[in-house]
Amino acid sequence: MAINVERFGETLKGQQADKYTLTNEHGVSASFTNLGGTWISMLVPDKNGKMADVVLGYDNLESYLKNPAHFGAIIGRNANRIGGAGFTLNGENYALAENDGKNNLHSGPDFYHGRIWEVELDESSLGSRISFSLFSPDGDQGFPGNAQITVSYTLTQDDAVIIDYHMISDADTVANFTNHSYFNLAGHDQGDVLSQQVWIDADYFTPADAGSIPVGTLMPVKGTPMDFTVKKEIGKEIGADFEALLLGKGYDHNWVLNHCTPGETALCAKAWDPVSGRCMEVYTDLPGIQFYTGNFLKREVVGSGKDGAAYDIRNAFCFETQYYPDAVNKPSFPSPVLRAGEEYKTTTIYRFTQE
DSSP states (O other), X not given: OEEEEEEEEEOTTSOEEEEEEEEOTTSOEEEEETBTTEEEEEEXXXXXXXXXXXXXXXXXXXXXXXXXXXXXXXXXSBOSEEGGGEEEETTEEEEOOOOBTTBEETTOSSOGGGSBOEEEEEEOSSEEEEEEEEEEOTTGGGOOSOEEEEEEEEEETTSEEEEEEEEEESSOXXXXXXXXXXXXXXXXXXXXXXXXXXXXXXXEEOOBOTTSOBOSOOEEOTTSTTOOSSOEETTSSTTOSOHHHHHHTSOXXXXXXXXXXXXXXXXXXXXXXXXXXEEEEEEESSSEEEEEOOTTOOHHHHOBOGGGOBOOTTSXXXXXXXXOTTGGGOTXXXXXEEOTTOEEEEEEEEEEEEO
């Protein structure tokens, strides 16, 4: 295993950003930057051994300082949406910024991926690991509590990236992190992913309103275009006349995962590219996953990608493991509330294979 460090650029505040590349014995590599702890590349082989970068992103720091699509970003304190841009905790009302209509999305606009994180490198029994740490003060983004956050990425010898999230706060607060990488198993610059196939181990999803806020109920996927319990092409039913797809302009929803044992890391989703033979397995201990098909990607908004690539609608998909959207306002959903002094610990794994 090997870790390479190179300078990536400088922020507007004069802070140095670096690029860290982890490489295993197979030549598989994953790169990250301390600007936001962002995952910026993932080189994996196809069935013939040809390498390709399968995550969308940028070549330069300047673009990551903007990053309107959140490419590869660590999202917190709360991933996804909070309805009405606010919540009540212990009888106190907390107001967040309205950055998605009247709602809050990804705890913005002061995103964690616009900040320089502290870095620690080491070799574990599983492989090379990079840990990013950030102190988030009381009131940051509108959330209560002084929080110490660490997110670690480990590249293993079996071509997996293990993401471990940890947070502790001195006051009750919300803790719901995810990674917002966009994947295209044919290669980041290979156009739409509609012919790639997906399986999700979920019998239900959370239907949402026009603002993508869950209405609070669970809906069976059986008999609907939301059913991925048997693998199918992403594009097979994405254009169906089905309310959830019409409101989301494609797939952009939370699936309720069928965990056999809550809190145990298990296989929850898988994607295939039949042409290259590349596959990606997703494991998590969290209750939900947002499957998003890049419905709002626009080249004129995100700018030029790596190697000058033009990213556009449905050129990638995201598997964002999470607590359900707006869970802090939905008592019937698994709670994202972290109590003072307790540890938020969760793991998500993306493993790359060939078939």
